[in-house]
Amino acid sequence: MSVWTVTGYKPFELGIFKPNDPGVLYIKKALEGELRQLLDAGLEWVIINGKLGVECWAAEVTLDLKKEFPDLKLAVITPFLHQEEKWKDETKEYYHRILARADFVESVSKEPYQGPWQFRNSDQFLLQKTEGLLLFYDEEKEGSSGFFLKLAKSYQEKHPYEIRQITFDDMKILIEEEQRNKDEWH
Structure with a gap:
């Protein structure tokens, strides 16, 4: 079974403060x-931990x-929880x-927020339950x-684990292609 986790920036980290920001469309396209x-390689599950930003946009795309x-x-x-x-x-x-x-909703910790250890446990859980990470991060x-990228790289040293990263350079290329395609239609 091919299971991947997706994460990346929160909206405010990208200067995105409105859901209809044009940047969101480009991120979703990437x-x-x-x-x-x-999917062409057999993807069956996308797992996120529900952070706003890239994770929820990836959920919408999924x-x-x-x-x-x-x-x-x-x-x-x-x-x-909550x-x-x-x-x-x-x-x-x-x-x-x-x-x-969503097809499945659960919490790693069965309690409301207690401390940062819950994020660490969640990250560790995601690494152990997935075969790869798709990350919009530069x-x-x-x-x-x-932090998750660092953890994934460390995990990758001991386990077969694929990391695919979308960077700002990738986004710049995508935006330029989109602009070119738009210009060709006018």
């Missing part, structure tokens, strides 16, 4: 391209791809719409996902 390649690939499944496995508790109402509604359409711009 995620879709990578997920399609993984849910859209299910129309074309009905066997594709989405799991949301949160680090702890991680969305302190989020704004509209953000909670968005998140709950994703949870409602070492040039640090963010919360840098």
Whole structure:
């Protein structure tokens, strides 16, 4: 069974503060391209831990791809119960719409937030339950996902584990291609 986890920047780490920010469309397009390649190689499950930003955008892309690939499944496995508790109402509604359409929803810790160890346990769980990591992250711009990347690289030293990274250079190329394609249509 081919199972991958997807993570990356939170919206504010990218300067994205509105759901309809044009940057989100490009990020989703990049995620879709990578997920399609993984689907061609047998991807069956996408697992996220439900962080806002890249993870939820990847969930949206996965849910859209299910129309074309009905066997594709989405799991949301949160680090702890009620991680969305302190989020704004509209953000909670968005998140709950994703949870409602996911094929599997669970929490690593069966308690609400207790401490940072719950994130570490969740990261370790994801590494052990997946065969690869798709990550939108660039070492040039640090963010919360840098810790997971470091952990994944360390895990990779002892286990067969694939890491696919989308960088800002990749995004720049994608945006330029999209602009060129748009210009050709006008």
